[in-house]
Structures are given as C-alpha cells and as structure tokens.
Amino acid sequence: MMIDNQNIKKILSALDKQIGISQGAPISIVVCGGTALFALKLILRTTKDVDVIGKISMSHGRIKIEKIDEFPEWFEKAAKIVQRDFNLPDNWINTGPAKQIETGLPNGFEKRLVKRACGEYLTVYFISRLDQIHFKLYASLDRGGYHTDDLFALKPSSEEILMASQWVLTQDVSSEFRDILKSFLMEKGYENIAKQF
Amino acid sequence: MKISPNNFKEELQNKLIELHWKQWTALGLSSNVKEQSRWFIDLESLILSTLFIGRFDKRLLGESLGWILKNRRYINLSRLKNLSKHFLEKIKYPNGPLIIEGLIDLIEEIQRTADSKIGGIDIDSVSQSFPEEYSQTIRNMVLKNSVVEPQVKKNASMQLHLRCIFGVNARVEILLYLMTIKEGNSNRIAKEIFYNQKIVYRILESWSGAGFLARQRKKRETLYLLQDGSMFVKSISDVEKFHYINWGEFFTFFDNLLLVLDAEPWSSDAYLVSSSFRNVIEEAIITGRYFDITYPDIKLYQGDSFFHPFASKTLDILTKTLK
Numbered sequence: 001m002m003i004d005n006q007n008i009k010k011i012l013s014a015l016d017k018q019i020g021i022s023q024g025a026p027i028s029i030v031v032c033g034g035t036a037l038f039a040l041k042l043i044l045r046t047t048k049d050v051d052v053i054g055k056i057s058m059s060h061g062r063i064k065i066e067k068i069d070e071f072p073e074w075f076e077k078a079a080k081i082v083q084r085d086f087n088l089p090d091n092w093i094n095t096g097p098a099k100q101i102e103t104g105l106p107n108g109f110e111k112r113l114v115k116r117a118c119g120e121y122l123t124v125y126f127i128s129r130l131d132q133i134h135f136k137l138y139a140s141l142d143r144g145g146y147h148t149d150d151l152f153a154l155k156p157s158s159e160e161i162l163m164a165s166q167w168v169l170t171q172d173v174s175s176e177f178r179d180i181l182k183s184f185l186m187e188k189g190y191e192n193i194a195k196q197f
Numbered sequence: 198m199k200i201s202p203n204n205f206k207e208e209l210q211n212k213l214i215e216l217h218w219k220q221w222t223a224l225g226l227s228s229n230v231k232e233q234s235r236w237f238i239d240l241e242s243l244i245l246s247t248l249f250i251g252r253f254d255k256r257l258l259g260e261s262l263g264w265i266l267k268n269r270r271y272i273n274l275s276r277l278k279n280l281s282k283h284f285l286e287k288i289k290y291p292n293g294p295l296i297i298e299g300l301i302d303l304i305e306e307i308q309r310t311a312d313s314k315i316g317g318i319d320i321d322s323v324s325q326s327f328p329e330e331y332s333q334t335i336r337n338m339v340l341k342n343s344v345v346e347p348q349v350k351k352n353a354s355m356q357l358h359l360r361c362i363f364g365v366n367a368r369v370e371i372l373l374y375l376m377t378i379k380e381g382n383s384n385r386i387a388k389e390i391f392y393n394q395k396i397v398y399r400i401l402e403s404w405s406g407a408g409f410l411a412r413q414r415k416k417r418e419t420l421y422l423l424q425d426g427s428m429f430v431k432s433i434s435d436v437e438k439f440h441y442i443n444w445g446e447f448f449t450f451f452d453n454l455l456l457v458l459d460a461e462p463w464s465s466d467a468y469l470v471s472s473s474f475r476n477v478i479e480e481a482i483i484t485g486r487y488f489d490i491t492y493p494d495i496k497l498y499q500g501d502s503f504f505h506p507f508a509s510k511t512l513d514i515l516t517k518t519l520k
Contacts, residue, residue, distance in 0.1 A: 001499060010500050014468050021462075021469070085472050086499045 001087040002046035005038040009118075011086055015093070016119030018078035027075065028056035028123040030065055030113065032097055032135060034150075036126040040114055043153045050093040054101050056113075056125055063110040063125075067101045097135075106134045106167045129154060130163070137164040138171055141180050152188075161185070162193050169197070202470045205508045206458035212515040213451050214254045217247050217261075219519065223353040225268070225345040226260050235520070237355045237373055239444035241277045241391075245284050246448035248296055250455070255334050262303075262338045268347060269307050271357050273365045277301065279391045280445050287449035287480075290456050292328045299327040303335070352434060359433075367392045371400055376430050377441035380413070380422040391445055442487050450480040454511065467501040474507040485510060488517040 003011060019027070031039070034047030054065045071079070071093075079093050112128035127135070133156045139147035156164070165181060178197055185194035200208070215230060220243050223232035244265065251258025265272065281297045290296075303323050310318060324335035349358040355376075359369040370390035374381060381389070383398035390397070401421045404410040411424040423430060454477065463469045474481070481492050490513050493506045 007499060010468070014472070014500055017462070017466065017469055018472070081472060084495075085468075085475060085503075087496045 002048055003035060003050065003088070003092070004046040005041065005044055007086065008035060008039055011082060011088070012116075012118040012122060012124060014082045014085060015078055016122035018081045019074060019121040020119075021081075022074040022077045024072065024074035024078060024121060026121050026123070027072075028125060029068075030054050030056060030125045030127065032100075032127045032132070037132060037150065039116070039124075039126050040129065042129050042132065043150060045150075048089050049091060049096075051097050052093060052095050053097050053127070054095075056123070063113065065101060065105070065110060067098050068095045069098070070095070100135075103171050106131055106163075130160060133160050134164040134167050137161070138168045141168065141177070141184055158190065158193060161190055162196070165193060165197065199505060200508055202458065202463075202465060202467055202504070205470075205504075205512070206455070206464065208512055209451070209458065209515065210253055210455055212512065212519060213250055213455060214257060216515065216518055217243070217250055217254075217257055220353075221247070221257070221261055221264065223347075223351065224264065224357070225347040226264055227344075228260075232353065234351070234353050236353065236440050236442050237377070238353050240271060240356055241273060241280050242444035242448050244272070244277065244300070245280055245297070246444075246452055248300055249284070249288060249290060249293070249448075249452045251334070252330055253455075258331070259334050259337060260344070262334070263344045265304065266307055266338065267344045269304065271347070271360055271365065272304060272308070273360075273369075274301070274304055274308065276367075276370070276391055277304065279393075283391060283445055284449055284452075288453045288456055292330075295326070295328055296331055299323070299331070299335075302326060352439075355434065362433075367396050368400055371397060371404075372426070372430075375410070375421070375423050375426065376434075377439045380420045382418045382420055386421075389443060440487070446480065447484055447487075450477060450484050451515070453477065467504045471498075471501045471503040471507065474503060478507075481507070481511065485514060488514050490514055490517070 001007075019025075030053040031050055032053050033049070033051035034043075034045060035050045037043040038045060038047075052068060054067050057064050057066055070076075082088065083090070083092055109127070109131055112131060113125040114128060116124050116126065118124055133151065133154055136147050136151035136154065140151050165185065168181060169178060182194045182197055185191070185197075216233070218226075218228050218230045219233040220238050222228045222230055223234065223238060224240070224243075244261065247257060247261045251261065278301060281301065285293050285297060303318075306318050306323060320336060320338060324332040327335050347354050347357050349361055356369055356373060359372055363369050363372070367390070370392065371386060374386050374390055378389075383401055384394055386401070387394040387397040401410060404426065405412045405421060408424055409426040409429075410421045413420045413422065454474075457463050457473045458470065463473055475495050478492060478495055485492055490510055492510050493503075495503060498506060
C-alpha cells in the first residue's frame with residue numbers, strides 16, 4: 001500500500017496512538033521527501049516511505065535538529081504495528097536522509113519548518129517548499145529521475161534556484177560537481193545563474 | 198449499517214451474556230431465555246468464561262456459582278486448571294489470575310464438603326481472595342432451590358451424561374471429540390480437549406485394544422476413530438451428526454474481545470480497536486469456520502476501515518450461536 005495525502009494523516013495518527021500503547025515518550029521528528037510534499041499540498045503524488053531527517057529538541061526556546069541513528073525500541077514497535085495495520089512496506093518510516101544533518105542544512109531551515117501535531121506523542125515538522133527546492137536540486141544532480149520532476153513541479157523562481165545552487169555547492173566542493181550543476185542549469189534554461197558559477 | 202465501537206461492544210456483550218444464560222439454562226438454571234440445544238456444552242469452559250463475563254452480569258455470576266455448589270460432582274477440577282492456563286494466556290484481564298485462583302480454591306473447598314451443604318465453607322475467607330468487584334457476589338453465594346439437577350440425557354449436556362457413565366475424567370472429552378470430529382491422533386485430541394497428551398494416549402490405546410476404537414496409520418501419524426464405540430454413541434444419542442465447537446477457544450476469543458472493547462484507550466477508538474482485531478484474526482478465522490463465516494483479508498483494509506467488516510462478521514457468529 002502506498003502513502004498519499006488521503007491516508008498520511010491517519011497513518012501518523014495511528015503511529016501516535018501506537019507509541020502511547022507501546023509506552024513510548026513524546027517525540028518530534030523532521031520529515032522531508034514525498035511525504036512532506038503532499039502533506040503540505042505542494043505536489044500530490046504517492047510515496048512508499050516517510051523520510052525522517054532527525055528529531056527536534058528545544059534549546060532556550062529555539063528549535064534544534066538532532067540526528068537519529070536509530071529510532072527508540074518503542075518507536076520501532078509502534079511503527080511495526082502501523083506497518084501491519086496499513087499494509088505498508090518494510091522500513092516505511094526510516095532515517096535514510098539523516099546524514100544530511102552532518103553535511104549541513106540550508107540557512108534558516110529550522111525557522112521554515114511546518115509543525116503538525118499528530119496526537120499526544122508524535123509531532124511532525126515538515127520541511128518547507130524552499131528547502132524542498134534545495135534538496136530536490138541536490139537529488140536531481142545526484143540521481144535525477146522523479147527528483148527532477150518534483151523540483152520543477154514546485155515551480156521554483158530564479159532566485160530560489162540560485163539560493164539552492166549556492167547551497168548544493170556546499171555539499172560537494174569538487175570541480176566536477178560544479179560542472180554538473182552548471183550543465184544542469186544550462187539545460188533547464190537557467191543560463192544566467194549557471195554563468196555565476 | 199455502520200456501527201460504532203461502543204455500540205459493537207454493547208451488542209457483543211449482550212449477545213455473549215445471552216449465550217452464557219442459554220448454556221446455563223440448558224444445564225438447569227432458571228431463566229427466561231431458551232436453552233441451547235444445538236451444541237454440546239463444555240462445563241469447564243462455561244464456568245471459566247462466566248467468571249470473566251460475570252463482571253458485566255452479577256446475577257449470571259451468582260446463579261452459576263449456585264449451580265456449581267449444587268452440582269459440584271460434575272466438575273472436572275483438573276481439566277478446569279488446564280483450561281484456566283489457556284484462559285489466562287489469552288485474556289489479559291488484570292484481575293484474571295486472582296479470580297481464577299479464587300475460583301479454583303472455592304471449587305476445591307466445596308468439593309471437599311459433603312454434597313448439598315455449604316455450611317462447612319468459610320465463605321468470608323474465600324470471598325476475600327477475590328477482587329472487590331467479585332467478592333460481594335461470592336459472599337452472597339447460596340444454595341438456591343431454583344437450581345435444579347441438569348437433565349443429562351439432553352444433547353447439550355452430553356458431557357455431563359458421559360461423566361455419569363465414565364466418571365469425571367478424560368474419557369468423556371475424548372469420546373465427545375471422536376463423536377464430533379470423528380478421528381484424531383493423541384496429540385491433536387489432547388490439545389483440543391485441554392488434557393495431557395500422555396493421559397489421552399493411554400486411554401486411546403486402551404480403547405483401541407478393546408475394539409472400542411479403530412487405529413489407522415496415515416503417513417506418519419496414528420489416527421483413532423470409533424469402531425464398536427459407534428454403537429455405544431448411537432445408544433446414547435439419536436443425533437446423527439454433532440456440531441463441534443471448541444468452547445475453550447470460542448470463549449477466550451470473545452472474552453478477550455470484550456476486554457479490549459471495555460478498556461481505554463481502545464474502547465472509543467475505531468483504529469485501536471481495529472488494530473487489536475488484527476491481533477486476533479487467526480482466532481477469529483478458526484471461530485468463524487464453525488459457522489461457515491469467512492473473515493476478510495486484513496490486507497484489503499487500511500487502519501480503522503477493518504473495524505466494520507470484522508465487527509459485522511463477529512456479531513454474525515454470535516447471532517448464529519444464539520439460534
């Protein structure tokens with residue numbers, strides 16, 4: 001069964017309830033990828049998993065994002081029951097993009113997060129449209145395919161493509177990667193931005 | 198018609214209580230419900246299930262205790278103890294161990310006293326071992342005149358009839374098994390009737406040696422089926438085909454469902470109830486088979502959408518049981 005904007009609310013609410021049943025603790029997670037795209041109604045498509053970048057902790061009233069190496073046992077237990085209850089694939093919720101925290105997030109990322117409480121235990125922070133553009137540009141250069149489709153479905157402005165381009169160059173500083181970026185920008189009609197690099 | 202978790206719980210509870218009354222009525226309790234006649238009653242399963250369901254109907258609990266007092270000689274305490282392990286494993290009622298231990302103590306106590314006398318039992322002391330919600334009913338336990346001796350020659354009380362013939366031991370349940378399921382190996386029979394396999398094996402071998410049973414070798418297993426015993430069965434019952442229900446499995450399935458539906462946060466949450474339905478789908482499928490009721494594949498329903506198909510099939514089972 002795929003995850004989409006019709007069932008995501010129910011799935012996350014179910015996860016919240018199962019965390020309670022599994023005697024878990026309140027947890028706030030940061031979600032990117034396809035789930036964040038349709039949860040914020042940016043692009044209506046389906047996905048097979050929920051990508052978690054990290055968890056939120058509050059420090060002096062400010063949001064801090066921490067890496068999750070692995071989910072707590074009670075979270076895994078709750079997720080397993082939800083997997084069965086919604087016929088979801090293995091690892092339907094995973095920390096695949098967690099290493100992004102180590103390589104660096106776009107400036108102002110935390111402030112742009114969109115908070116959704118899913119119940120008593122689970123709070124989900126979806127990454128914003130601008131940060132999706134950053135991540136999708138990076139993924140387009142790396143893997144292409146549906147990431148490129150997602151990038152342009154977000155209808156980015158030239159300013160946004162410029163900001164995202166500047167950020168992706170902090171993720172890979174090699175000259176080869178710079179050439180890949182320039183070539184991509186040229187191909188997609190952003191010659192003026194490509195010339196800046 | 199769609200049904201809410203609360204309405205489902207209410208309907209399930211009412212039907213389940215009615216089923217208990219129907220079985221107890223067939224065994225001699227006085228009530229305004231029609232006694233059950235289609236299936237053999239399993240006394241030990243009924244006693245244990247009534248203990249759990251009795252918290253919703255104190256009169257049922259009280260009357261059944263009166264029956265136990267009067268008809269204690271029919272109760273197989275050893276089998277009751279075996280079955281109680283099954284009940285405790287399946288029904289996670291917090292007071293479960295306490296009420297079962299209290300019941301076993303009570304039956305041991307009353308079986309030690311002379312027939313039809315309860316004067317020798319220290320009811321106050323016995324009632325104290327039960328949780329508060331039960332102790333009052335135990336304290337009020339009296340030998341009622343309204344409780345009559347069961348009419349053991351009725352099909353529903355075949356177990357008691359056979360106990361009058363063979364004594365209160367495993368022979369009765371083995372024969373009931375072979376009368377209904379027709380054949381089985383010692384392991385399968387022991388598991389189904391809640392006895393030790395060694396005991397069952399010895400009886401099967403002894404009966405087979407006497408020609409009462411036939412032994413058949415099928416692949417790696419030895420199956421036993423009625424031989425001369427079928428003549429005996431015909432002599433005690435005019436029913437050609439008996440319907441079989443494993444009441445131990447049946448009652449634990451329903452009692453457990455009721456427990457889930459009665460507990461927060463499940464009781465009012467269609468998703469959590471559906472999730473717990475998925476936990477017992479195997480038991481539901483087995484129970485449904487007795488009545489040709491097929492449960493839907495859980496994979497076809499996401500989250501709380503499983504609630505209605507499951508609830509509807511489950512109520513269908515009880516409706517058929519009550520006919």
